[in-house]
Amino acid sequence: MKLLKPWWAGGGLLQLTILLSLVGLRVDQDLCLPPPAAALWEELLPLCPTRPASASSPFSASEGWERTPLLPAKGRLLHEVRALGVPFIPRTRVDAWLVHSVATGNADGAHGLLGTAASSTVGDGGQSASAGGGDPRAAHSSPLAAEEEEEEKAAEPTAQVPDAGGCGSQTFSVYIQSHLHWSDTAFSLEDLFQLLSSQPEHSLEGISVEDIPPFLSSVCESVNSSAQNINLSQAISHDVNLHEAMLLYPNNTFRRDPSARSSQAQEPFLQLNSHTNPEQATPAMSLPPFDNQMRNLTSQDLLYDLDSNIFDGINLMSLATGFSPLEVSQLFEEPDSGLPLNSSYNSTSLTNSNSSYRIYDGTVGYHSDLQSLCHDLGAVGGCYPEPHKHCHMDHRTIAGFHVSLECQQVFHDHTYHLQSGASEPTSESFAWSGKSQKTSGCLDNPDRNLSRDEQRAKALHIPFSVDEIVRMPVDSFNSMLSRHYLTDLQVSLIRDxxxxxxxxxxxxxxxxxxxxxxxxxxxxxxxxxAKKEALKNEQTQCSKAIDIMRQKLHGLHHDVFNRLRDDQGRPVNPSQYALQYSHDGTVLIVPKELVSSGHKKEAPKGKRERRN
DNA sequence: GCGAGCTGTCATGGC
DNA sequence: GCGCCATGACAGCTC
Incomplete structure (x- = not known):
């Protein structure tokens, strides 16, 4: 039987083993791990350089496994650990607790945190989330001190998770949800990814398929049609997220056919994960070419392919943000949508935890970048971030939809340029009047590269660029509106x-x-x-020519009369006679009386003719 | 401070 | 009726 190591059983277990050995804990006594990991134990122990002398399988014979939440004061412990020069920087409860044990040499605390079996059976995921992680919004909005306080509160016995049924598979799934999903004080996915990627050379070894809880199996079955041939090692090397890890089908060869990428709805999730492996932090590697076919996926396609457990969170996210589940899901779908694709931080950096993908009590978000999430809902206003710039985990509540515009450094690649410090999109900004320029003072956006509509679209997280909205043909535009779940406000804004x-x-x-x-x-x-001047010149020339012709005619007339003689040989008087030219070229000498009378006779006739 | 020019937006009408 | 386009009018901004 093919043995496959699950997504959660990689370097993390080895890391735990090493650290537990450092603090003097015996894994078999102090740490309860899920039964599926039992098969790995014997494989992992030789990999541990400081294998505990008494190390043996930490798993009990029971199908279920039980553990209490790991609830140290992480922030305070960080300082302690750093002071001791421990190279392992805690970013999660587990890390913090381990390092706390290393720093203080107190392994008793670990006993209090680990493995108090019956009273700490992991139960319902949502309840455990609330119990172990507290209010995620509060966790987000609180600085380090508040986080410590919250974790201290969570460390109280009331943080125990109720048992939902005792089934091993259920407890396993609940463990995932309760300890790996939820709030800032819980085990983040990025931590998980880091654990997985920290020992990639060992991550290909497997466990039996039967060891995979039914929870995962059911999940895998739900996406079997779209998730054939997924290479787990590749997934891990690509910092596979929880979603994809849950979608892995246990019976397949775990080989991902590149040609099938576009047909797999969960594929974009790979592109959107934060990089936990520093070696893979190259943005080029983390940004596979955008698959246009993903845009063509309908909401039904996505929703059918994606696991409902994940989308419970997405749906709640949509409720909280006012966006449709599809929009939220498209966060993970479209690289252009602006998710921090290349959020490949140093895995040892504390800021890394700010980029981890997490799911909060039903709401999907990014650990520190809920803002990125919400901003990345829209394609508007994106820009390439500066690699060293990380969004601060600012106070932002999903329900309130407060956007900390200090985190305007959205990981988009669009024609819009964002700068930090943009005004926070409040209800005022959402209710911009038509006379936008009158309200431009409310914007007060230092980034003048963004037009007002772009700012509006960014504020409402329109998942399209303004250029697309404007230039798109009306048919495509209408189909686009119909394909996406958009609020009335968004549709109205898009049309405006x-x-x-x-x-x-x-x-x-x-x-x-x-x-x-x-x-x-x-x-x-x-x-x-110019024509007028030319005509004037022409007129002048014509006048001159006429004058010349007139002078010549006058001279000729005078010359002719000088030579003319009547029958008696006397000169003809020009005042009494006139020259009349006939049509046949003959010239007649006509008395002026006849010429004048003839003109008088013709003139009325001509007038009459004109009148007629 | 004022005015000209530019630009965005709205209202309106025609196609 | 809807959408697009053209255009006058208005207002804000810049120089």
């Missing part, structure tokens, strides 16, 4: 953006045309003026 954008372009074109018309008219004026 489209209307204003098109009108803006129209106004620009109109002004261009108007300017062109003005320029053309000016050109016409110049041309007409």
């Amino acid at each position: 953006i489209r209307r204003r954008g098109k009108n803006k372009v129209a106004a620009q074109n109109c002004r261009k045309r108007k300017l062109d018309i003005i320029l053309n008219l000016e050109d016409d004026i110049c041309n007409l003026q």
Whole structure:
């Protein structure tokens, strides 16, 4: 039978073993681990350089495994550990507790934290989440001191998790949800990924398929059609998240066919995880080419393919944020949507914990980057972050939808440029009036590269760019609106953006045309003026020619009369006679009386003709 | 401070 | 009826 190591059983177990040995704990006595890990134990122990002398299988014979939440004061312990020069920086309860044990040499505390069996059976995930992690919003909004306080509170016996049935599979799944999902004080997924990736060379060894709890099996079955051939090692090397880990089908070969990537709904999740392996922190590696086919996935496709357990959180997230589950899910789907794809932090950096993907009491978010999450709901306003810039875990509540605009460094690749310090999108910003420029003072956004519509879209987390919204054909635009779950406010804003954008372009074109018309008219004026001057010159020339012709005619007339003689040989008086030219070229000498009378007779006739 | 120019937006009408 | 486009009018911003 093929043995497959589950997603949670990698270097983490080895790490636990090493650290437990450092603090003098015996794993078999002090640490209760899930039964599926039992098969790994004998494989892992030789890998431990400081194998406890009495190390043996830590697992009891019972199917279930029980452990209490690990609840040290992490922040305080960090300082202690650092002071001791312990290279293992705790970022989770487990880490913190272990390091606390290392720092204080107190293994008794571990006994109090671990393995108080019957009273600490892990039960319902949601309840355990609330019990072990407290209010995630409070955890998010609290600084380190508050976090310590919260963890201290959580360390109280009341933090024990009720038993939901005692089934091993259920307890396992609950363990995942209760200790690996929830709030800031719980075991983050990134911690899990780090544990997995810290020993990648051992992570391929497996456990029996039967050891995988039914919870995972059911999950795997639910996505079997879309999750065939997933390479677990590849998944781990890609910092597989909990979601994908849960989607791994135990009976397949765990080989991921690259050609099938586009058809696998959970594939984008790989692209969106924070990198826990520093060797894979290269953004290029963490940013696979965007698969356009993912855009074509309908909501049904996604929802069918994704596990409902995960989407319970997404749905709650959507309720909290006002966005549809699909939008939330698209956070994980579209690299362009701006998730911190290349949030490949140093795994030993404390800031890493701020980038870990977590699921809070039903709400999906990023450990410190809920803001990123919410911002990344929209494709608007993204920019490449500076690698060393991390979003601070600012106080932000999902329900209140407060956006800390200090974290405007969204991991997007769009044409918009974001700068930190943008105004927080409040209800005022959501209710911008039409006269946006009148309200521009409310924006007070130092980033003038963002247009108002872009700022609006960013505030409402429109998952499309303004350019897309404006330039998209109407059919595509309508289909886009129908394909995405958008609130009425979002749809209204999108339509306003489209209307204003098109009108803006129209106004620009109109002004261009108007300017062109003005320029053309000016050109016409110049041309007409030139023509006028030419006609004037031509008129002058014609007048001069007429004068010359008239002078020549006068001279010729005078010359002709000088040579003319009547029958008696006398000169013809020009005042009494006139020269009349006929059509056949003959010239007649006609008395002026006849010419004048003839003109008088023709003139009325001509007038009559004109009148007729 | 004032005015010109530019730009975005709205309202309106035509297609 | 809807959407797009064109355009006048208005207001804000910059120089």
